[in-house]
Amino acid sequence: MIYKIKIIIRFFYFSLLDCVRSFSGDLALSIAEPLGNGHNVKFLMQDRKGKKWVVKVCRNTGGRVPDICEREKTTFLFARLLGLSVVDTFILPSDCFSKLIPADGDFIKNKVVALPYIESKNIKEFVATNNIISRSLFSDSNDVANIFAFYDWIGDEDRGTEDFLVRIRDKKVFLIDHGLSGPGQSKLLRSAHPYPENYNADAIIKKCYPGKDSFFDYIFLTIGINVNNLCNPPIIKLIKNIPNFIIRRYSKNSRILDYEHFALELATRKNNIDRDYKKWLEEAKGKVEEMIENKI
Numbered sequence: 121m122i123y124k125i126k127i128i129i130r131f132f133y134f135s136l137l138d139c140v141r142s143f144s145g146d147l148a149l150s151i152a153e154p155l156g157n158g159h160n161v162k163f164l165m166q167d168r169k170g171k172k173w174v175v176k177v178c179r180n181t182g183g184r185v186p187d188i189c190e191r192e193k194t195t196f197l198f199a200r201l202l203g204l205s206v207v208d209t210f211i212l213p214s215d216c217f218s219k220l221i222p223a224d225g226d227f228i229k230n231k232v233v234a235l236p237y238i239e240s241k242n243i244k245e246f247v248a249t250n251n252i253i254s255r256s257l258f259s260d261s262n263d264v265a266n267i268f269a270f271y272d273w274i275g276d277e278d279r280g281t282e283d284f285l286v287r288i289r290d291k292k293v294f295l296i297d298h299g300l301s302g303p304g305q306s307k308l309l310r311s312a313h314p315y316p317e318n319y320n321a322d323a324i325i326k327k328c329y330p331g332k333d334s335f336f337d338y339i340f341l342t343i344g345i346n347v348n349n350l351c352n353p354p355i356i357k358l359i360k361n362i363p364n365f366i367i368r369r370y371s372k373n374s375r376i377l378d379y380e381h382f383a384l385e386l387a388t389r390k391n392n393i394d395r396d397y398k399k400w401l402e403e404a405k406g407k408v409e410e411m412i413e414n415k416i
């Protein structure tokens with residue numbers, strides 16, 4: 121009961137916050153310079169107050185994830201509700217960004233995603249330049265357990281080392297890039313990744329597209345966190361207690377295309393989370409043992 125009350129209080133607090141705050145940047149964002157790598161096209165921009173923003177023009181790969189922006193927003197809402205460290209996420213009409221939208225290609229043309237810019241390195245860059253400090257980024261294994269449990273529940277199988285930002289000033293980790301998350305049509309995946317056919321069993325356990333540097337490898341091989349320490353993610357109690365009305369509200373208000381199916385699936389997964397997470401953890405243990413044995 122206490123967890124349900126906690127979640128409901130947070131829900132109303134954030135709803136109120138979003139009402140008074142909305143998008144704080146001036147739509148006339150200027151100084152566009154390309155930013156980062158990745159599948160989507162991103163620009164670093166500045167509003168009239170000097171605040172920096174990342175504007176992301178998303179691909180609708182083969183027309184397979186038309187609600188990629190909405191999924192980014194929805195997963196941000198759930199992650200924030202559950203106390204994970206995420207970056208404020210807004211969907212904006214693309215009118216003001218028309219020059220930024222590539223004329224050809226599979227892009228979502230009528231909207232963009234905007235996020236405050238974080239002075240950061242992603243984990244991939246961070247590891248390349250400062251491997252020692254990276255060990256201290258996840259000194260609390262509950263944080264790691266919470267991240268994996270959340271991604272198991274919401275469904276995200278695109279978790280590479282570039283999808284985690286480490287803020288320079290305090291080494292705080294932020295989870296980003298959730299456009300392909302949430303239940304989709306695939307029976308094989310828990311997410312809406314546009315290429316389920318490219319996933320093998322390994323990639324599914326690692327929750328990462330084959331060939332990308334996975335967060336999974338970073339956690340269990342690079343910094344060597346013990347899988348056995350991830351048995352009881354504190355976030356599970358919160359997920360189990362998200363009232364269904366909140367799941368529906370977030371899915372519907374963010375305009376997920378098939379929000380009924382999306383919300384129903386998340387509500388069902390919520391009830392099965394103990395079983396599902398345990399199953400994943402067993403598979404993860406097996407995979408890590410195998411990788412250590414084979415020194416991969």
Ligand SMILES: Nc1ncnc2c1ncn2[C@@H]1O[C@H](COP(=O)(O)OP(=O)(O)OP(=O)(O)O)[C@@H](O)[C@H]1O
Nearest residue numbers: 156157158159160174235236237238242282283297
């Ligand atoms: N809010 C932000 N602040 C600072 N840098 C950011 C921010 N968002 C993204 N970046 C930079 O852009 C990189 C890629 O971001 P993101 O994963 O969202 O892009 P993407 O094109 O959707 O990636 P993918 O190829 O995985 O789909 C990050 O690793 C980071 O370097």
Ligand SMILES: [Mg+2]
Nearest residue numbers: 158282283297
């Ligand atoms: Mg990414």
